[in-house]
Amino acid sequence: xxxxxxxxxxxxxxxxxxxxxxxxxxxxxxxxxxxxxxxxxxxxxxxxxxxxxxxxxxxxxxxxxxxxxxxxxxxxxxxxxxxxxxxxxxxxxxxxxxxxxxxxxxxxxxxxxxxxxxxxxxxxxxxxxxxxxxxxxxxxxxxxxxxxxxxxxxxxxxxxxxxxxxxxxxxxxxxxxxxxxxxxxxxxxxxxxxxxxxxxxxxxxxxxxxxxxxxxxxxxxxxxxxxxxxxxxxxxxxxxxxxxxxxxxxxxxxxxxxxxxxxxxxxxxxxxxxxxxxxxxxxxxxxxxxxxxxxxxxxxxxxxxxxxxxxxxxxxxxxxxxxxxxxxxxxxxxxxxxxxxxxxxxxxxxxxxxxxxxxxxxxxxxxxxxxxxxxxxxxxxxxxxxxxxxxxxxxxxxxxxxxxxxxxxxxxxxxxxxxxxxxxxxxxxxxxxxxxxxxxxxxxxxxxxxxxxxxxxxxxxxxxxxxxxxxxxxxxxxxxxxxxxxxxxxxxxxxxxxxxxxxxxxxxxxxxxxxxxxxxxxxxxxxxxxxxxxxxxxxxxxxxxxxxxxxxxxxxxxxxxxxxxxxxxxxxxxxxxxxxxxxxxxxxxxxxxxxxxx
Amino acid sequence: xxxxxxxxxxxxxxxxxxxxxxxxxxxxxxxxxxxxxxxxxxxxxxxxxxxxxxxxxxxxxxxxxxxxxxxxxxxxxxxxxxxxxxxxxxxxxxxxxxxxxxxxxxxxxxxxxxxxxxxxxxxxxxxxxxxxxxxxxxxxxxxxxxxxxxxxxxxxxxxxxxxxxxxxxxxxxxxxxxxxxxxxxxxxxxxxxxxxxxxxxxxxxxxxxxxxxxxxxxxxxxxxxxxxxxxxxxxxxxxxxxxxxxxxxxxxxxxxxxxxxxxxxxxxxxxxxxxxxxxxxxxxxxxxxxxxxxxxxxxxxxxxxxxxxxxxxxxxxxxxxxxxxxxxxxxxxxxxxxxxxxxxxxxx
Numbered sequence: 007x008x009x010x011x012x013x014x015x016x017x018x019x020x021x022x023x024x025x026x027x028x029x030x031x032x033x034x035x036x037x038x039x040x041x042x043x044x045x046x047x048x049x050x051x052x053x054x055x056x057x058x059x060x061x062x063x064x065x066x067x068x069x070x071x072x073x074x075x076x077x078x079x080x081x082x083x084x085x086x087x088x089x090x091x092x093x094x095x096x097x098x099x100x101x102x103x104x105x106x107x108x109x110x111x112x113x114x115x116x117x118x119x120x121x122x123x124x125x126x127x128x129x130x131x132x133x134x135x136x137x138x139x140x141x142x143x144x145x146x147x148x149x150x151x152x153x154x155x156x157x158x159x160x161x162x163x164x165x166x167x168x169x170x171x172x173x174x175x176x177x178x179x180x181x182x183x184x185x186x187x188x189x190x191x192x193x194x195x196x197x198x199x200x201x202x203x204x205x206x207x208x209x210x211x212x213x214x215x216x217x218x219x220x221x222x223x224x225x226x227x228x229x230x231x232x233x234x235x236x237x238x239x240x241x242x243x244x245x246x247x248x249x250x251x252x253x254x255x256x257x258x259x260x261x262x263x264x265x266x267x268x269x270x271x272x273x274x275x276x277x278x279x280x281x282x283x284x285x286x287x288x289x290x291x292x293x294x295x296x297x298x299x300x301x302x303x304x305x306x307x308x309x310x311x312x313x314x315x316x317x318x319x320x321x322x323x324x325x326x327x328x329x330x331x332x333x334x335x336x337x338x339x340x341x342x343x344x345x346x347x348x349x350x351x352x353x354x355x356x357x358x359x360x361x362x363x364x365x366x367x368x369x370x371x372x373x374x375x376x377x378x379x380x381x382x383x384x385x386x387x388x389x390x391x392x393x394x395x396x397x398x399x400x401x402x403x404x405x406x407x408x409x410x411x412x413x414x415x416x417x418x419x420x421x422x423x424x425x426x427x428x429x430x431x432x433x434x435x436x437x438x439x440x441x442x443x444x445x446x447x448x449x450x451x452x453x454x455x456x457x458x459x460x461x462x463x464x465x466x467x468x469x470x471x472x473x474x475x476x477x478x479x480x481x482x483x484x485x486x487x488x489x490x491x492x493x494x495x496x497x498x499x500x501x502x503x504x505x506x507x508x509x510x511x512x513x514x515x516x517x518x519x520x521x522x523x524x525x526x527x528x529x530x531x532x533x534x535x536x537x538x539x540x541x542x543x544x545x546x547x548x549x550x551x552x553x554x555x556x557x558x559x560x561x562x563x564x565x566x567x568x569x570x571x572x573x574x575x576x577x578x579x580x581x582x583x584x585x586x587x588x589x590x591x592x593x594x595x596x597x598x599x600x601x602x603x604x
Numbered sequence: 605x606x607x608x609x610x611x612x613x614x615x616x617x618x619x620x621x622x623x624x625x626x627x628x629x630x631x632x633x634x635x636x637x638x639x640x641x642x643x644x645x646x647x648x649x650x651x652x653x654x655x656x657x658x659x660x661x662x663x664x665x666x667x668x669x670x671x672x673x674x675x676x677x678x679x680x681x682x683x684x685x686x687x688x689x690x691x692x693x694x695x696x697x698x699x700x701x702x703x704x705x706x707x708x709x710x711x712x713x714x715x716x717x718x719x720x721x722x723x724x725x726x727x728x729x730x731x732x733x734x735x736x737x738x739x740x741x742x743x744x745x746x747x748x749x750x751x752x753x754x755x756x757x758x759x760x761x762x763x764x765x766x767x768x769x770x771x772x773x774x775x776x777x778x779x780x781x782x783x784x785x786x787x788x789x790x791x792x793x794x795x796x797x798x799x800x801x802x803x804x805x806x807x808x809x810x811x812x813x814x815x816x817x818x819x820x821x822x823x824x825x826x827x828x829x830x831x832x833x834x835x836x837x838x839x840x841x842x843x844x845x846x847x848x849x850x851x852x853x854x855x856x857x858x859x860x861x862x863x864x865x866x867x868x869x870x871x872x873x874x875x876x877x878x879x880x881x882x883x884x885x886x887x888x889x890x891x892x893x894x895x896x897x898x899x900x901x902x903x904x905x906x907x908x909x910x911x912x913x914x915x916x917x918x919x920x921x922x923x924x925x926x927x928x929x930x931x932x933x934x935x936x937x938x939x940x941x942x943x944x945x946x947x948x949x950x951x952x
Contacts, residue, residue, distance in 0.1 A: 219948065220947070282696055291699070
């Protein structure tokens, strides 16, 4: 079903709709079909105008079996349309998901317009003349459903047919069956009188440019490649497979033509360690993971911080703690990104806000890592990683130059006037130390995790030196506040309430804010990309408001940082259901804060 | 990296030990076996530099270590170096090797670093055959944490953490490396500089991952652990010198030898079996033979083999990485604009 959803999404993107998606699938590879746990769902929101979320509730639900119907019905609009595969509504399937009575006959679906289609048998009939086994033919029923829904929403079939031909090039029988099913579904929609309406969703007015449809993980991988090109450094990724981050490794490993080296390590620790080793050698080094992996990489991040080498850690957050909800989204690693290390170990934290923003966030995280010789945490999440949106492609020439130079010559002299290299002699402006890589004659030096003497980098246990170095490392990171854009309010700058968000909640918050403004409420919005350090004007901005609401897909982590840093009375809005906020949830909480009667 | 002007001439001459010696004070306990290993390493580099063909340079040499007494090693070599995290040095070195296949990378660690906390990384670096020369200083004890038993300590070891004696059987590092299909495996000891230099050179010349176990004395927490074998008076009877292509013989009068019997290496009197029955050492033999030879050392009272157990040619990891990159670039390097438009696109 994920594949079917992807195809509908891609075609909608090609016809110019704005869109947002919410793929939802079980953590198990072959979860038992027909059970509630086994439901693989794909929610897609298409529009002829600008949209920001996959939508709170759906207009149409395609249910391939009773379990799908049962698990998704509460997300269908009253009066909405249900298209169900009647072949799957047998006693066994009903029982599997706990329907004692067939929901088609007990009034459960009375409020909806129901279309029953025998999709499995129609697919088998449509492929009867082809050289495919019945069992294989049945597998094409999702393409039949895609054909039906493509007719209903006037989507062209050609892009999907081309895609099927390319994807299954080595299996002509599969191509034939899928294409036959797709066409049959479309023809079914066209020839039966079942559907009163066919919908035309025109292209959304969009800025001129070239667009592509992109998921967050792909955008992140492309951002890493772009950062390599923009810095002139070879990209190195040390990684260990983990949901939902693995697709970054997959995507990057396909692009060795950019000189990218990907290393699938023996574990999370080795992934980070190898990246740090590559950084010592002068590579633009990354390690990608999700929450449990960040926990394992903590010691290496501490070493990178102590050695002051560039390293970007990408955390595609998921529901935790522990294995938690591996395929569901959550934004509960913020505190770990901020403080989840031993010792005094501040490092920059950057958060992406939309699938396409992952591209720019990856470049920004890389810029900071390289310029300040520091590990940087880039936070995305499962919703961004697997969700898709149309992306107006940037001009490569508009992307920032993030190049840095390696040190190639001695930077000081000893008492006798001989040239010497001091690996911890800092730049006056950035407080960054010189980056001299192996192979550079005369600059041989040793980096370690033991505390280093200021300037020389020699091992030092001197109490005052440790305090100085701790403060220097902190000051270096704090100084980044002057090297990032100031916090910018969307709104009047003095509304009754300010909604502050970070990460993937941007779409939900933006939708909610727009609705509330249309209602006449006075609402401002602020979305943070840089969480550590915060933009230098953030305190001034926040203290203008008497009411601040901070919606987060965690139990209130950013809100604690804001309260601690600025002593502002910010109110949390928490959700930890593995799902993004609906607009309504944010609207209700905002109104409650405003004490507006709903 | 500050240079001491009075000895500047020595420091600038790569054929002198001083050229390879950093300005840092060495902080091992007096009498530690590590001093001998460090000296051998510095002399070995000075020796190699005498051959202009080697083009050996301090700037192209990197020492990477984890945590432990042995792991302080990089600070004392005037090369590039990283003193990293307990157990992780093989992983960190692997990343550097992939990013910089031009460098000559040494990895240094003790038995705790390499076999306990870092056992996973060690076996994976070996099986991948990354071009690293890995030195395992085996003193059969935790020194830096002041005397707990290690994964190479003998059963029954009484230490601070095992007052009733340790109960877990130890690793044999050579057996472990052979089991991980390492392509170069050798053993030497801290009392024989010449042997160390010879083994280090061979290990470093090997293209691929090399593991060298060094019997190293911790004179504070496990003094004399190897005396029964490596003390001068005991060497003839207890040390078996492996020479490629030669029958495996030892003893004051070469009166003892090794045969393989039912897959097991056994010490025999040469006169009892005849020279022709002895195992002829081949460093490229089946790994089961290397394993059998390694197993001779499973207690500290038996004759123990030294030298190169195993040296076989096998594709090196970073060469394969580079080949894939070169292949991907055979039609030209990637172009960012092309990448961005590589999916389905539409224009507004």
